[in-house]
Amino acid sequence: MTKIVIASGNQGKIKDFKAIFSDFEVVGIKEILPNFEVEETGTTFKENAILKSEAASEELNLPVISDDSGLSVEALEGRPGVYSARYSGENATDEKNNAKLLDELKGVENRAAYFTCVLAISIPGEETRTYEGTLAGEILTEAHGDGGFGYDPLFKTLDGVYLGTIKAEEKGKISHRGKALEKLMNDKEVFKKLQK
Incomplete structure (x- = not known):
């Protein structure tokens, strides 16, 4: 079976990738x-995704996919954005991040938000390529379901799907990560190289 390396230590993301791939x-x-760690010094999802995939690919001398993703909330001027994973501080957890988000949106009517995922693919000796996917929806006033990870239990898509209540396979078909991966897989030339 072809091995695909993901430059992430986030088990939620790895689970999503496994469901799609x-x-x-x-x-x-x-x-x-x-001990692989990369300091995410970029100010955009794209910059951070490239930092991770290039560092991992260089170290392994193999093709590597990385993902940088997060939640942008309209009423919070796009926050948490690239700081989604560490929104509640240095020792952030999903629970703390969700609690902070709900607290910041107390009494706020406009709950429009969207997830963004940028995938970067680094292949030794080639220029890194990126693919982006988004998923629009709104932030709920309380958690629904305990599926997914991150902000999933607080997110309802424009089609009325509660992300925290669906299986990883279903999520992979509609999510920002799924859409970015679909773009990658449609790039036949690159996808073929990834499978070597």
Whole structure:
């Protein structure tokens, strides 16, 4: 089975990738390089995704996919954005981040928000390519379901789907990550190189 390396230690993301890439062996970078860390100094999802994929690809001398993603809330001027994972501070957890978001949106009527995912693919000796996907919806006033990870339990899509209540396979078909991966898979030339 073809192995695809993901430059992420986030088990929620790895699970999403496994659900979408069900015909491949998906391996998180920490399984190969337990101490792999990249400081996310970029100010955009794209910059951070490229930082991670290039560092991992260079170290392994293999093709690597990385993902930088997050939630942007209209009423919060796009926050938490690139700081989604560490929104509640240095020792952030999904629970703390969700609590902070709900607190900041107390009494706010406009709850429009969207998820963004930028995938970067670094192949040794080639220029890094990126693919972007988004998912629009709104922030709920309380959590629905305990599925997914991150802000999923607080998010309802424009079609009325509660992200925290659906399986990873279903989420993969509609999510920002799923849409970005679809663009990657449609880029046949690159996807072929990834499978070597």
